[in-house]
Amino acid sequence: MESFYVPPHQIKESHLTIRDEEHHHITRVLRMQPGDEVLVVDGKGTAYFCRIASISIRETECVVESMITAYNEPAVRVTLMLPILKNRSRMEWLIEKGTELGVTVFLPIITSRTIPERIRLDRLEKIAAAAMKQCKRSVLPRIQEEKDLEYILRNEINEYDAVYIGDEGRTDIIRLGKENVNLPGKNILLLAGPEGGFTEEETALSIDCGAVPVSLGKRRLRAETAALVMAAYSITD
Amino acid sequence: MESFYVPPHQIKESHLTIRDEEHHHITRVLRMQPGDEVLVVDGKGTAYFCRIASISIRETECVVESMITAYNEPAVRVTLMLPILKNRSRMEWLIEKGTELGVTVFLPIITSRTIPERIRLDRLEKIAAAAMKQCKRSVLPRIQEEKDLEYILRNEINEYDAVYIGDEGRTDIIRLGKENVNLPGKNILLLAGPEGGFTEEETALSIDCGAVPVSLGKRRLRAETAALVMAAYSITD
Numbered sequence: 384m385e386s387f388y389v390p391p392h393q394i395k396e397s398h399l400t401i402r403d404e405e406h407h408h409i410t411r412v413l414r415m416q417p418g419d420e421v422l423v424v425d426g427k428g429t430a431y432f433c434r435i436a437s438i439s440i441r442e443t444e445c446v447v448e449s450m451i452t453a454y455n456e457p458a459v460r461v462t463l464m465l466p467i468l469k470n471r472s473r474m475e476w477l478i479e480k481g482t483e484l485g486v487t488v489f490l491p492i493i494t495s496r497t498i499p500e501r502i503r504l505d506r507l508e509k510i511a512a513a514a515m516k517q518c519k520r521s522v523l524p525r526i527q528e529e530k531d532l533e534y535i536l537r538n539e540i541n542e543y544d545a546v547y548i549g550d551e552g553r554t555d556i557i558r559l560g561k562e563n564v565n566l567p568g569k570n571i572l573l574l575a576g577p578e579g580g581f582t583e584e585e586t587a588l589s590i591d592c593g594a595v596p597v598s599l600g601k602r603r604l605r606a607e608t609a610a611l612v613m614a615a616y617s618i619t620d
Numbered sequence: 621m622e623s624f625y626v627p628p629h630q631i632k633e634s635h636l637t638i639r640d641e642e643h644h645h646i647t648r649v650l651r652m653q654p655g656d657e658v659l660v661v662d663g664k665g666t667a668y669f670c671r672i673a674s675i676s677i678r679e680t681e682c683v684v685e686s687m688i689t690a691y692n693e694p695a696v697r698v699t700l701m702l703p704i705l706k707n708r709s710r711m712e713w714l715i716e717k718g719t720e721l722g723v724t725v726f727l728p729i730i731t732s733r734t735i736p737e738r739i740r741l742d743r744l745e746k747i748a749a750a751a752m753k754q755c756k757r758s759v760l761p762r763i764q765e766e767k768d769l770e771y772i773l774r775n776e777i778n779e780y781d782a783v784y785i786g787d788e789g790r791t792d793i794i795r796l797g798k799e800n801v802n803l804p805g806k807n808i809l810l811l812a813g814p815e816g817g818f819t820e821e822e823t824a825l826s827i828d829c830g831a832v833p834v835s836l837g838k839r840r841l842r843a844e845t846a847a848l849v850m851a852a853y854s855i856t857d
Binding site: 455456457476480483484485517518519520554558560561562600601602603604605608611612615616618619620 | 692693694713717720721722754755756757791795797798799837838839840841842845848849852853855856857
């Protein structure tokens with residue numbers, strides 16, 4: 384069963400209204416009828432198990448039969464560094480895969496080796512929404528505006544319960560895994576590095592500010608691979 | 621430093637010959653000169669640290685100064701199921717990312733829900749070779765001819781020291797991680813499922829034949845995501 388995304392303002396306690404693309408998909412593509420069951424997620428963590436009450440030209444009206452909060456969401460809240468890449472498909476791929484794995488926030492981070500690129504937030508958000516529905520999550524990951532690494536380290540690091548930084552080429556340090564990321568309900572930030580890696584100064588500053596360096600193995604991972612691997616190791620529900 | 625791929629028959633003990641595309645890349649793109657250092661891998665697990673002795677129109681001759689076996693290779697030998705997908709870019713993506721993570725063999729597996737597609741082995745091999753060089757591995761992952769799941773289970777499963785099967789939607793079973801995949805020098809087979817998942821019969825037969833079911837978490841992962849996650853959890857050097 385596919386799920387549908389309906390923003391919270393279209394949802395009342397006992398009924399909800401599906402419009403626009405989702406309405407079109409229900410009526411024209413899936414040719415659903417009143418009485419059929421649909422699963423709706425609000426992108427904020429709640430899933431609504433509904434039955435179609437009526438279908439008009441512009442709207443599908445549903446009755447909510449039951450709801451589940453934190454539906455298919457991980458216990459830990461992961462903010463993942465989104466490396467800014469010239470190759471947009473690699474960024475889009477990371478959004479899709481990171482959403483499947485359970486990332487809550489994607490944070491584009493500018494480092495000294497980052498080559499500026501315009502980020503098409505609207506396109507990335509669409510990819511995240513499609514992946515959320517496909518993988519049956521109920522939270523639509525948020526994609527933030529880009530920020531400087533140093534700004535985050537100096538001003539925002541205290542918002543997280545733990546921060547991990549991938550330290551390329553080092554195997555003498557811990558690897559992320561469920562034995563060390565075991566923080567239900569906590570916020571963690573994963574710094575996976577830009578193309579070309581963090582500079583030594585950036586790694587040192589991150590560690591000074593409280594980030595824990597973690598190994599990503601012996602091989603040199605592409606930026607988007609490193610980020611995905613850190614997310615996979617951190618979300619173990 | 622980038623590495624170059626030279627097949628074993630072009631390598632003698634103390635010197636080696638770089639030809640074709642790699643020669644072109646060294647001379648025309650990188651404009652290297654006699655005396656420059658190059659790192660050559662043979663795709664079989666050995667890395668050669670060389671110095672260029674001479675450059676002709678068709679060949680770059682190198683003197684081997686030192687060599688390392690199993691260079692940047694994981695301790696465990698992972699054979700990863702390659703789901704056969706209509707969307708070729710998703711298969712290609714899995715080859716690239718699986719190579720970066722350290723997969724040794726990709727095995728396309730036909731299941732009852734697999735829709736047949738012609739696999740372009742030559743193209744997949746090129747992607748694997750590029751990823752091998754990029755991530756600094758010395759083994760070129762082999763991409764096998766496709767085989768039926770049942771044939772593998774009945775005839776080839778004894779070639780592996782351990783077999784794991786991803787069991788979608790189950791969270792009451794173990795998750796792969798370094799605490800349970802700790803098999804230096806051993807062969808493991810990872811069955812990650814086709815698009816649409818294994819049938820119940822396929823999962824049951826796999827378990828009957830000795831495969832250990834493992835959780836892939838609550839969310840429904842795409843076939844290529846599930847495969848990559850299983851590889852990431854299994855290779856923890």
